[in-house]
Amino acid sequence: MLLSEGSKKTYKSYLLNINSRQYRVVCDANDTLLDIIRGQLKLTGTKRGCDCGQCGVCNVIVNGKVVRACITRMKNVPEHAEILTVEGLGTPDNLHAVQWAFIANNAIQCGFCTPGFIMSAKGLLDKTLSPSREEVRQWFQQHWNACRCTGYKQIVDAVMDAAAVLRGEKEMYEFSAMLKPGEYIWGTNYPRPSDKYKVTGTWDFGDDAGMQLPKDTLYAALVHVDVNHANILNLDITEAEKMPGVVKVVTAKDIYAAGGTNKLFGAQPPQVKGDGWERPILCDKKIFMWGDVVAVVCAESYEEAEAAVPKVKVDLEELPAVMNVEEAIKPDCIEIHPGVPNIYFETHVKKGADAGEIMEQMPYSIEDVFYLQRQPHLVLENDVGFGYWDEDGNLAIQSKHIWIYKAAAFMARGIGLQPSKIRIIQNKAGASFGYKLGITNEAMIAAAVIATGRPVFCRYDTRHHVTYTPKRAPALMRVAMAADANGRITAIDHTSWVDHGPYSEFSPGLVSKLPHYMGSLYGISNVRGTAYGVYTNQKWNTAFRAWGAPQVHTAQEIAVDMLAERVGMDPLEFRYINAIRPGQTFPFGQSPDVFPLAEMVDILRPKYRAAIERAKSGSSEKIKKGVGVAFGVYNSNSAGPDKAYNNIELLPDGGVMLYNTWEEHGQGADIGMVGTAHRALAPLGIAPEKIRLFINDTFRCPDSGPAAASRCQVMVGHAIVDSCNKLLDAMRREDGSFRSYDEMVEEGLPLLYSGSYGCVTKNEKGEIVPCVHTDANGQGMPYACYMYGLFMAEVDVDVSTGKTWVSKMTLIDDVGVINNYGVVDGQMYGGLAQGIGLALQEDFEDPAKYNNLITCGFPYIKDITDDMELIHMETPREFGPYGASGAGELPLTSPHAAIANAIYNACGARVTRLPATKEKVLALLKEKHR
Structure with a gap:
């Protein structure tokens, strides 16, 4: 029986030239180009992201034009179209100039957006080989290229370098030639092992593997x-x-x-x-x-x-x-989990005398309520x-x-x-x-x-x-702070309510961060604080970069600015006299591992004064410019008795294989492992490419713990060093030389060695002791290493609309001795970009509305300043491998607070509830002028 005409499904045959190869494709005319490229042709270098044209990860070139393949229907693709995907640009062994430049400029982190950026850049450079930085940024903006990792700056750097190569003004070099014989890759910009695969689209993500x-x-x-x-x-x-x-x-x-x-x-x-x-x-x-x-x-x-x-x-x-904590904590509120109160967890900190009583005796004090919003992670995969x-x-x-x-x-x-x-x-x-x-x-x-x-x-x-998927938990925080006649902060009293949605998992660790760190950078002698975990029907929450720190620093750093104003001091100089110094402790009673904050202020001071002058001279009736600062701190191991393991195996070619679970999600785990092992195995003279990785399989690798809390360089790094030392000891002959693989086998010596590390710190007596959780009063020694920063934001505020633009971010960081500068720079730039988004536009309140990148406030390249300055202070850490601490959490501890302070400096609008949207800033300005 013949089907009726209406019931037949029809297809169209297309003759296409893809990457200089001719294909005949049979498909539905309404299929997307992405469906054809990935689904039928299996060219997985073009990634599938949002499927609605908002992220640019699927950008390809069709007849010389950059298009988003996910929203390009086949009926709109011309017959005989010339289509270029990332697979047609270069290979891991034969890179195109754009791909090479992305590696050379460390413009890659997770790599998911990288093929889309590279194809977009190729489209630009086909049109002009002399673009300005602003033209590059505008090009990426109009082609919807989104990146959540890098902060964009290095991507623009890469395009400028690629243009120079294509103009014949710069030579591409072999990355293996970066090192002189005998040099460590530790302390260099040596590329990640994964980079050449990410830039060529051959790094298979989950959808590709599927x-x-x-x-x-x-x-x-x-x-x-x-x-x-x-x-x-x-x-x-x-x-x-x-x-x-x-x-x-x-x-x-x-x-x-x-x-x-x-x-x-x-x-x-x-x-x-x-x-x-x-x-x-x-x-x-x-x-x-x-x-x-x-x-x-x-x-x-x-x-x-x-x-x-x-x-x-x-x-x-x-x-x-129940959609917020104010409602959830009311006595008559419905219980989200019947039989369990909505306030299901509380934790305290008590240090010194009663903070409330001390405050009553002080000449200067402030008290206010602060709020940090629910921040969406907004990953592109x-x-x-x-x-x-x-x-x-x-x-x-x-x-x-x-x-x-x-x-x-x-x-x-x-x-x-x-x-x-x-x-x-x-x-x-x-x-x-x-x-x-x-x-x-x-x-x-x-x-x-x-x-x-x-x-x-x-x-x-x-x-x-x-x-x-879960989000950063919002927090409502009441903070009171007081200072004496000399401007010394003497007491802090605070209460916080953390909205963790309907599921409490991980929340005790988060809620405990608030009393751990509130007021932590000022050596305050008298501290009282309480934090509560609260159920709501909002989005469930989990870890987000600098877990707990953005909440703390929102309240702490804006409050410090308010108190400085009350005292009558410049906010930077107020921080200088109050910065924690030797002999002082964190609110939980532990001494910092290093004390870099006062020196950071000394370094920033001339830049700060120059920024203040720029703001004064550059402001107009409509555009007000301002400068704001904020300290930041975070730990570099999981609280309490943290532990990590690593195995190392000697291979027949004289190389080694590392086995661990330093999970990679864009932060540079691969070069972290290779850089650490290369330094530890320096006596063997092993080339970096012979340090191989078999990672992240629970049936093949020992437990190294989570890739979180910036702990892995410290914890897994130590475990790598321990296993490397055991291998070296086994290979070492009596005369100090080393056995070969064949000699190890011949002598029946093991080829695989296990290393481990449990975090330790020093107590008040200078004794090395294991890290432990805090007690009922919030006192203890939970962390081994920390990372510190001083942020400066320069902003422009349009007082007619309330819209704020960050014109420059400066960060002085101290993350210990740096393993890889490219990775650390990338973490800092990316964290600053996320901080700008957090300060001004990212939010997640109504799930019916916040269901794509744009409505959640995703920061695209024109939302992020191209002017970001990093200054590294590398104070060696006693309990970090080769003096290293962690890095990735630091840049998102406090940039948003510096931006909020800069807005106040610019126009007098004191934003205490983030984000500082244009509507919120404008409302505060109108209220101020009533």
Whole structure:
């Protein structure tokens, strides 16, 4: 029987020239160019990001024009079009000038956006070989090139260098030739081992790896419920399971049938009210927040899975939604978890005399309430992962998780397996900034693999990624601070309420940061503080770069400026006289590892005075310029008894293999490991390229802990050094020379050695002791190393609209002795850019509205200043490997506070509740002039 004309599905045949090769492509005219490039031609160098034209990771060149492949329909691609993707530009062994320049300028971090930037840059340089920096920035802006990692500055540097190469004014050089014989790569700009793959698009991220899975792989689509709070009355999957291609719709019933509890453990200490098992894998009784998942549709194709999602019927009884801490802490507020109070955790700090009593005796004091908003991570690679049964019958999950041993432990009971039967492997990750410390897709994928017996692949779309994945927890903070007649800060009293959404996991560690660090950089003798963890129906929260510090520094650094004004002192000089010095301690009673703050002020002072003069001379009636400063501090190990392990194996060619779980999510783990090992193995003279990495597989690598709290250079670095020293000791002959691999084998000596490190510090007696958690009064020695910074922001404020623009950021940092300057510079620039976004535009309040990059306030290149100055102070750390501390958290501790202070300096608008949107600044200006 012939089909009717209306029921036939028709296709079009296209003849295309892609990367100088001719292809005949048969497809639907409404398919996107990205679908064809990736799905049909398997050219995975072009990445899939937002799928709505907002990120530019899929940029390619069509007939000389840069286009976003995700929004370019095939019906709009001309026949015989000349299409260039990143694969047609260069290879890892034969780089194009643009690709080379990106490596030479350290313009790569996670690398997910890199191919899109490179293709966009190629399009620009095909038009002009002499662009200005502003023309480069404008080009990237108009082509929607987004980067969350780098801060953009180095990317512009790279384009300028590539143009110089193409003009014949600069030579490309071999990166291996950067070093002289016998030099360490420690303390240089030596490129990351991954760079040449990232710039050529051959670094396969999760979605790319998912395209290489077995033929019987199922595709998962998540059924999420878009209400903030509701009881589930009924869940009907009957229609969905009848849809074409659907193999199974997995619900909580399947998890229970497999012996799971359907709950994720939140790693809670006993002080938490409740048992820490609040978060369902798949909701079956209640919806706690917008985006909660009730079912997973598993089908033979991604399209069939998505098509079945609307067929799942969920009957709800909507409940009052508690959307902020002010509401949540009211006595008559509904309990989000019945039987557990909304204030479920509290912690305190007590040091010296009662701060309130001291304040009453002081001539100067201030008190105010401050708020830091819920900040979205806004990574460009949406959450993606897959699972399967491995050859030994273990459940293997591959995702971008950054604490892979804990991932197995957190979900084991929930899915009904022992942790020893769960294998976690980290995929190459397109950034995280901390959100992947939490379980996002892993447990749902695991449940689907168990229920179907087949491999399962899951990729969030942008809307679900943005609305479901966790955010930085907002905090409401009341701070009172006092100073004596000489301007010395004598007391601080504070109370904080942390909105952690409906799930408490990780919140005790976060909530404890606030009393740990509030007032920490000023050696204040008398401290009283309390912090509370609070349930709401807002977005659940997890780690975000500098976890806890942006909240603290919002209140602390704006309050310090307010107190300086009350005393009548310049804010920088006020910080100078109050900066913590030897003999003083943090609020938790521990002495800092180094005391660089006063020297930082000395270094900044002439630059600060010049900035003040620029602001005075450059201001007009409409545009007011201002300068603001802020201190910043953060720890470089997980609080308390932190530990890390590393194995090293000698290989037949004389090289080595490192095994650990220093999870890479863009921060430079690969060069961190190689640089540290190269320094430790210097007596062997091993070339950097012979230091190989086998990392981030719980069945093959020892537990190195999470890639968080900027701990890995310290913790894993020490473990690497320990294992290297053991290998050297085994290879060393009596005369001091070293055995070869063959000699080690011949003598029956082991080839693999295990190293470890447990963090230690010094007590008040100068004795080396293990790091320990703080006690009931918030006193203890939780950290081994710290990192410090002094931020200066220069801003322009349009007083007619309230719009603020950051014209320059300066950062003086002390992160110890630097392993790799390119990586550290990149961390600093990127953190400053995120701080600008946090200060002025990033937010996540209404999940119905904040569901893409633009509505969340993603900072594009023209939102970020091109003028960022870094000054490194490298004070060696006693407890860091080769004197190093951590780096990545520091640049997001306090730049936003410096910007808020600069806004006040410019126009008198004191923003105490971030972000400082133009509407907020304008309202404050109008109020000021009433």
